[in-house]
Amino acid sequence: MTLIDKKLNRRSFLKVSTLAGGGMILSFSWLAGCKPTAEEVLTMPDEWFEINSYIKIGENGAVTLFNPNPEFGSNVKTSLPMLLAEELDVDWKYVFVEQADFYPERFDRQFTGGSQGIRSGWKPLRTAGATARHLIVAAASQAWNVPADEITTNAGTIEHKSSGKKAGYGEMASLAGTLEVPDPESVKLKEIADFKIIGNSKKNVDGIKIVTGKPMFALDHKVEGMKYAAIVHPPAFGMKLKSFDKSSVTSLPGIQDAFEVKVFKDDYSRNFFDTTTFPEIIAIVGNSTWEVLQAKKSLKAEWEKAPESTFPMAGRGGQAMDIKVPEGLENSSSHKEKMAEYITKPGNVLRKDGDPEGAFKSAARVLERTYSAPFLAHNTMEPMNAFADVKGDKAIIYAPTQAPELIRQTISSSLGIPLENVQINLARMGGGFGRRAYSHHLTEAALISQKIQAPVKMVYTREDDMSAGVYRPTYAATYRAALDGNNNLLALHVKAGGIPESPIHANRFPAGAIDNYLAEGWQIESNITIGAFRAPRSNFIAGAEQSFLDELAEEMGKDPIDFRLELLKRAETNPVGENNDYDPKRYAGVLELVREKSNWSSVPNGVSRGVSAYFCHNSYVAEVVDVSIKDNQPVVESVFAAVDCGIVVNPDAAANMGEGAIVDGIGNAFFGEMAFENGAPTKTNFDKYRMIRHSEAPKKIEVHFVDNKEDPTGLGEPLFPPVFAALGNSLYRATGKRLYEQPFQPQIMQMENLRM
Amino acid sequence: MAQFNLNINGNSMNVDVDPNTPLLWVLRDHLDLVGTKFGCGIAQCGACTVHVDGEAVRSCSYPVSVIEDKKVVTIEGLSETGDHPVQKAWLEHDVPQCGYCQSGQIMSAAALLKKNPTPNDEDIANAMNGNICRCGTYTRIKAAVKTASQSL
Ligand code: FES
Ligand code: FES
Numbered sequence: 001m002t003l004i005d006k007k008l009n010r011r012s013f014l015k016v017s018t019l020a021g022g023g024m025i026l027s028f029s030w031l032a033g034c035k036p037t038a039e040e041v042l043t044m045p046d047e048w049f050e051i052n053s054y055i056k057i058g059e060n061g062a063v064t065l066f067n068p069n070p071e072f073g074s075n076v077k078t079s080l081p082m083l084l085a086e087e088l089d090v091d092w093k094y095v096f097v098e099q100a101d102f103y104p105e106r107f108d109r110q111f112t113g114g115s116q117g118i119r120s121g122w123k124p125l126r127t128a129g130a131t132a133r134h135l136i137v138a139a140a141s142q143a144w145n146v147p148a149d150e151i152t153t154n155a156g157t158i159e160h161k162s163s164g165k166k167a168g169y170g171e172m173a174s175l176a177g178t179l180e181v182p183d184p185e186s187v188k189l190k191e192i193a194d195f196k197i198i199g200n201s202k203k204n205v206d207g208i209k210i211v212t213g214k215p216m217f218a219l220d221h222k223v224e225g226m227k228y229a230a231i232v233h234p235p236a237f238g239m240k241l242k243s244f245d246k247s248s249v250t251s252l253p254g255i256q257d258a259f260e261v262k263v264f265k266d267d268y269s270r271n272f273f274d275t276t277t278f279p280e281i282i283a284i285v286g287n288s289t290w291e292v293l294q295a296k297k298s299l300k301a302e303w304e305k306a307p308e309s310t311f312p313m314a315g316r317g318g319q320a321m322d323i324k325v326p327e328g329l330e331n332s333s334s335h336k337e338k339m340a341e342y343i344t345k346p347g348n349v350l351r352k353d354g355d356p357e358g359a360f361k362s363a364a365r366v367l368e369r370t371y372s373a374p375f376l377a378h379n380t381m382e383p384m385n386a387f388a389d390v391k392g393d394k395a396i397i398y399a400p401t402q403a404p405e406l407i408r409q410t411i412s413s414s415l416g417i418p419l420e421n422v423q424i425n426l427a428r429m430g431g432g433f434g435r436r437a438y439s440h441h442l443t444e445a446a447l448i449s450q451k452i453q454a455p456v457k458m459v460y461t462r463e464d465d466m467s468a469g470v471y472r473p474t475y476a477a478t479y480r481a482a483l484d485g486n487n488n489l490l491a492l493h494v495k496a497g498g499i500p501e502s503p504i505h506a507n508r509f510p511a512g513a514i515d516n517y518l519a520e521g522w523q524i525e526s527n528i529t530i531g532a533f534r535a536p537r538s539n540f541i542a543g544a545e546q547s548f549l550d551e552l553a554e555e556m557g558k559d560p561i562d563f564r565l566e567l568l569k570r571a572e573t574n575p576v577g578e579n580n581d582y583d584p585k586r587y588a589g590v591l592e593l594v595r596e597k598s599n600w601s602s603v604p605n606g607v608s609r610g611v612s613a614y615f616c617h618n619s620y621v622a623e624v625v626d627v628s629i630k631d632n633q634p635v636v637e638s639v640f641a642a643v644d645c646g647i648v649v650n651p652d653a654a655a656n657m658g659e660g661a662i663v664d665g666i667g668n669a670f671f672g673e674m675a676f677e678n679g680a681p682t683k684t685n686f687d688k689y690r691m692i693r694h695s696e697a698p699k700k701i702e703v704h705f706v707d708n709k710e711d712p713t714g715l716g717e718p719l720f721p722p723v724f725a726a727l728g729n730s731l732y733r734a735t736g737k738r739l740y741e742q743p744f745q746p747q748i749m750q751m752e753n754l755r756m
Numbered sequence: 757m758a759q760f761n762l763n764i765n766g767n768s769m770n771v772d773v774d775p776n777t778p779l780l781w782v783l784r785d786h787l788d789l790v791g792t793k794f795g796c797g798i799a800q801c802g803a804c805t806v807h808v809d810g811e812a813v814r815s816c817s818y819p820v821s822v823i824e825d826k827k828v829v830t831i832e833g834l835s836e837t838g839d840h841p842v843q844k845a846w847l848e849h850d851v852p853q854c855g856y857c858q859s860g861q862i863m864s865a866a867a868l869l870k871k872n873p874t875p876n877d878e879d880i881a882n883a884m885n886g887n888i889c890r891c892g893t894y895t896r897i898k899a900a901v902k903t904a905s906q907s908l
Contacts, residue, residue, distance in 0.1 A: 072854055073853035073891050203850050204852060207850060208838050210852045211862060212791070212835075213832050228785070288777075288781065289785050294774075379890060380854075380890060381857050381889070382795075383794070428854070429854060430793070430855070431854045431856060431890050433890075459794070656850060660891045664891075664892045685796055686796050686800035686801050692892070692894075693894075694885050694887065694897065697894035699895075
């Protein structure tokens with residue numbers, strides 16, 4: 001048994017009470033035992049890592065566990081309750097999982113993102129489960145008049161062996177509900193070796209609902225008297241609404257009204273996740289989705305260029321700063337020119353070890369390469385949408401959002417109603433990938449409902465969704481390596497930037513492994529809005545770094561895995577500099593595991609392979625991609641991934657997540673691209689924006705987990721960043737050409753006679 | 757507006773809608789059959805796939821006026837209790853992530869297996885290429901189609 005190591009915060013609580021119909025409910029809220037660095041989760045406030053949940057045990061023994069986090073497909077709705085169930089010691093068969101809706105008082109810190117669901121829930125949820133078990137045991141001890149430490153539990157039953165007394169949890173639950181909650185610091189957690197649920201795959205608790213098409217998404221929601229709304233936003237970044245002719249649509253069948261919606265109050269200090277490309281849009285309200293979608297096409301609106309503007313944004317300490325939105329209609333071609341210019345200029349020094357300038361001067365040879373990638377649209381399968389019912393000073397919202405807490409403040413301000421009167425119910429999300437951390441769609445629906453004084457369901461078309469911004473930024477990175485006459489690595493220099501942010505993680509590998517190291521960043525401002533996208537920044541820089549290391553290894557005549565392991569050995573035994581934010585041993589561990597699992601040195605006939613490894617969200621991943629060339633096209637035959645994310649709670653679901661991240665990475669590396677002409681996105685639907693499809697997915701994916709006893713870390717994101725380089729490096733071996741620019745597919749099309 | 761009598765999942769249903777209304781929105785807004793999803797509206801993603809006389813069609817691009825007396829089956833009507841071999845195989849492989857694309861995937865797979873009970877990888881890819889899964893569950897989809905094929 002281990003005592004939990006956790007400092008309780010003032011706002012934490014554990015509360016037990018009896019249920020109306022008999023049984024007990026344990027509710028709790030406390031700060032998570034671990035906090036990700038600000039870099040990993042952008043500027044999420046620490047409080048988001050509070051965990052809130054419930055355990056209900058009915059008199060009949062049925063156990064209901066509430067999933068506190070919004071579900072977007074990472075399966076937290078199954079895996080978080082597994083943590084509770086493990087320590088509670090119940091049979092998973094009798095566990096019911098409910099989605100915790102957003103209740104202002106109880107679930108006030110819910111967030112899905114930053115791959116932190118399991119990591120932050122690990123100790124709090126287990127402690128809660130153990131506390132509930134403790135209460136059941138204490139109740140039995142009282143009821144049977146035997147010492148608590150002689151009572152054992154097993155799969156939802158309690159037993160006192162020497163007296164032969166036995167009961168189900170349900171029989172003790174009502175009594176347990178009247179007892180004093182123990183000090184959580186004194187509640188003991190199971191030893192890892194005693195786990196029965198954690199580490200054993202459990203099926204998705206919503207599987208049957210999904211395969212039978214039950215309503216689960218906000219888009220499926222309907223209430224009596226509900227209206228439907230569509231929106232029309234400016235056609236380009238840098239444009240705004242001038243005027244529109246309401247009568248162009250209100251005479252159409254089924255159309256009730258059309259009006260302007262202003263998302264923010266003028267003086268509202270936005271928060272970091274309030275990103276909204278078009279704060280003024282037109283709403284069209286009517287009797288059915290099809291009618292409002294049709295009316296969109298007939299709407300006569302005039303748009304004009306938006307002048308440079310600013311808006312107030314609340315900083316971390318509460319002080320507001322003015323954020324500038326530049327004017328202008330931007331183009332991808334001019335983006336490229338500007339980036340090429342910044343590549344040649346000095347950047348901001350983010351980290352410097354040793355004497356990189358001197359080393360480059362004395363180098364016998366310098367290898368320099370520049371990598372780039374375009375903007376990406378998230379393209380969640382379910383477009384942005386929200387249901388809202390605003391009556392008087394109360395609002396009920398039902399919507400897909402990764403971060404209900406922050407948007408609640410915005411909605412309260414925009415509607416002009418008290419914060420506590422805004423109730424956000426959490427719908428299952430048809431994908432998130434970071435996009436739904438930005439929840440202005442909720443505010444829009446709420447404002448529409450307030451205006452028409454009726455419940456409304458607002459839906460974006462795919463075109464609205466794809467052209468509304470909040471993209472993954474476009475980036476470029478230049479890597480330089482200085483080699484001496486004997487091919488020894490003297491120095492490494494990385495300079496990377498983007499529009500509008502730099503992708504650099506200056507303290508990550510290979511920092512710490514090279515004596516002379518320089519990292520610089522740059523950024524170019526833009527009015528194109530960006531947002532977190534599966535593994536922000538890592539999703540580009542990993543591809544650049546790991547492609548460069550591959551080429552460097554080749555220049556140095558080394559095996560790419562051996563070369564990385566040598567660097568990691570150096571970082572482990574004699575690290576350079578400070579604040580290296582990775583564990584070189586665990587990093588090396590995944591490379592060794594992928595070498596073994598892919599049978600690295602015996603490459604199958606007709607196959608070319610590439611490797612890559614990266615660390616983010618506290619997890620380590622190495623991947624090997626095998627490609628072949630068929631009919632002049634690359635085919636991804638297999639992908640092998642080795643993952644160290646600590647203890648894996650739900651292995652099959654974790655593998656599914658990993659496979660998805662790999663497919664996502666291969667898709668974006670080959671095809672992903674958003675471009676602009678005169679401020680307008682050039683792609684607005686799947687006919688032009690190419691998504692990876694069934695036939696392009698790897699034929700086989702193996703996800704292997706390092707078996708260790710470390711506390712769990714992130715999983716939803718870490719398998720994504722390394723794929724880009726593993727694919728690029730394998731394509732190089734297949735084609736003889738290094739790919740420096742994403743997406744790869746257009747360049748592959750230009751290569752004639754691909755080598756077989 | 758016009759009256760249409762539709763045969764959906766074996767039931768006769770009446771709607772009064774604009775004849776150009778796509779079947780997708782008739783199902784979702786007028787008949788409360790919301791298992792069929794909206795993804796793109798232009799027959800590019802497959803989220804809205806249903807069966808019309810046994811053929812997998814994209815209901816977002818299928819006007820209600822052309823259905824006439826054809827039989828429409830949606831995910832809700834694929835089986836009584838979710839025990840169609842394709843649904844069972846989907847559960848066995850725990851295919852879904854967010855789940856949004858999956859009713860369309862299942863309808864495409866069921867239509868494929870009806871025509872070709874023993875598809876090879878290429879047949880599966882051809883039949884399933886119109887269904888995007890943003891979460892990237894393709895390898896599981898392929899495995900589940902094969903499992904379903906064996907249990908037919
Ligand atoms: S919604 Fe019909 S194919 Fe996408
Ligand atoms: S499971 Fe999410 S889109 Fe397919």
